[in-house]
Amino acid sequence: METTRLESFSDGVLAVAITLLVLDLHVPDRTHGDLGHLLWNQWPNYAAYVVSFFVIGIIWVNHHAVFSHIARADRPLMFVNLMLLLSVVLIPFSTALFARYVRADTADAHIAGAVYGATMLAMSVGYASLWWWATREAGGLLHPHLDAVQARRTLRRFGAGLLAYAGTIGLAFISAPLTLGVHFLLAVYYAFNQLRVEGQQPAPGND
Amino acid sequence: METTRLESFSDGVLAVAITLLVLDLHVPDRTHGDLGHLLWNQWPNYAAYVVSFFVIGIIWVNHHAVFSHIARADRPLMFVNLMLLLSVVLIPFSTALFARYVRADTADAHIAGAVYGATMLAMSVGYASLWWWATREAGGLLHPHLDAVQARRTLRRFGAGLLAYAGTIGLAFISAPLTLGVHFLLAVYYAFNQLRVEGQQPAPGND
């Protein structure tokens, strides 16, 4: 099957999930103090909004990059993609939870940070599975001119991301705010670290 | 008419409905206890989220499969498709209702489970109607190379699904949590049970 509808459905889910992040920015109620102070007091929500916006944005950019290498979709690919989307749709929830508890003095901050990290770990497992299935040796789904063996080798890079995200779960038990910073840095890393698969000639219209 | 916009509108509705499921995961309020316990206490919401996510995901996968067999849309097809979407858009409501009441000791759990099952029954009636209209004998909408008689015979499989979903409504009055498990199994069944319609040659770009 062609990948057109798979991409357009994924674009839709990612677009809705990234826009729902705004629902965690609350209009403060005047009765609790002056507005400037109340807005300032919401800073974890803004910080979490920016980090999660870039995380979902970069998930989209890389989804785009991965699918520019994939020539056709089969049924398992659709389910692996659904599993990836299941974790992405959780991000607005994890973000709201993190923003609400990151300043707590108690263990609650650690738990909220760990849930945020676990969501990202699930997302990176989804990504690695997608690429693993698309580049498998027999019956892979890549454009025929691409070098499947070399493409497969890039899986190691996905493995590194997996370890990093697992690490942020542990880090959350040391410092929750620090975890948010590390998630931002990981997003920046994935922003630059473009998936490159070489082939004899570029796919028409994809390069 | 071409099916392009019908598919893209349906993709949009399915993408929004599947993402709205996250709105039923609530950020707990600290004043009621410790966060770990409060999050754990929400387990029916997570279970219902996962089941409904896969249900809508598989509705999308099968919508995709059905429309890869359909060559053109007529006006009745659009309305049958709207009826299918009407039931899909109810799923976030039924899911939230189910998650809220599944643990109730009273008849409320049975009612919530029955509403969830009824939503699924409506969805499967929508699906069967869509396929029934597309494969009708005169003026069917399938790709010309496909075997319409054989395609029509697959309607029986839709009929079985209908009976199964009707059964879950009754099951809800025995055990609501069990109903959720059966809905998960039905989703797994429809994940594997691909609609196969044979033809003399594959439609270009659809196989």
Add this chain to the structure above:
Amino acid sequence: METTRLESFSDGVLAVAITLLVLDLHVPDRTHGDLGHLLWNQWPNYAAYVVSFFVIGIIWVNHHAVFSHIARADRPLMFVNLMLLLSVVLIPFSTALFARYVRADTADAHIAGAVYGATMLAMSVGYASLWWWATREAGGLLHPHLDAVQARRTLRRFGAGLLAYAGTIGLAFISAPLTLGVHFLLAVYYAFNQLRVEGQQPAPGND
């Protein structure tokens, strides 16, 4: 300009607006009574959901039909289309307002019904403007093979719709529930009353 992105943006807005209707179905709070009764008590919400779902659905079907006659978009068309969408996005609000107040004994029911009718009137003004601009005598936007003069004549039908929707505003002051029924009948009328513009030969791929 091509109409591709105009159609895909409109599909997106219509898909989100139709799906947001589900947010007006509330999960009742157990503390107020038994669930069956509480769910039954929400019947105006279900009725309003079904009517508004079909209204937006038919807006989409007719948007699709209108744009299958339009060959190219200019800048004013985009703004007329935006005005149409502005009224469509109001529908989830008018629907929630209507469902909340339709049973009130006071003038509130009349006001809620009138707001619902006014939203539909605004929508039908948007539609008539769209068709009026696309079929204007000089520099019209229809496919060249279509008969612009005859297309223009169909404007009268849009005018009739306008009058009917204006009438529902008055009807709201007699009976709010009756108004909802009339809106349903109007939706059914527009479902059947397909825009037909004759031409010398069908546009390739659009008929």
Add this chain to the structure above:
Amino acid sequence: METTRLESFSDGVLAVAITLLVLDLHVPDRTHGDLGHLLWNQWPNYAAYVVSFFVIGIIWVNHHAVFSHIARADRPLMFVNLMLLLSVVLIPFSTALFARYVRADTADAHIAGAVYGATMLAMSVGYASLWWWATREAGGLLHPHLDAVQARRTLRRFGAGLLAYAGTIGLAFISAPLTLGVHFLLAVYYAFNQLRVEGQQPAPGND
């Protein structure tokens, strides 16, 4: 890379953001007075809805216009586009904040107006960056037949918009309601002020 998915993802985000504006129109609670008066009392919400709807609508129209000049996307373009979308997704929040506080007698009205203006400033910085990157001298992304030097010159017009939006932040400290009016006029200006880049011949299918 082609710009197809970049456009469809942006269409999705813009469509969701523009539709979420409706969530700031509240169904009043009858216990607080008569419905007509309560609805009338929400006028800042309607005014802010209309202004923000046209602002996002015109962002979409111009996004469409900008991308009809862009032949291909590179990775930095995707990130500049993400930064633009990050500010657009903030608009439903800024709109709700503005509508809630515009009538306050205190400094709160000024702050709410300034936040609204700052969101628009961020959006116009995003736009200017997008056009600046697409029209850069070496390796620009425009259709080859377009005059890149002349296109670059239109950046000055973006600069003027930037100054105007910065001005609305100051204006908010004089009169918050006046600021909303100015934002409406700015939207009207951008509605008429079409980006025109001349070339030797129109891009096929884009004019």
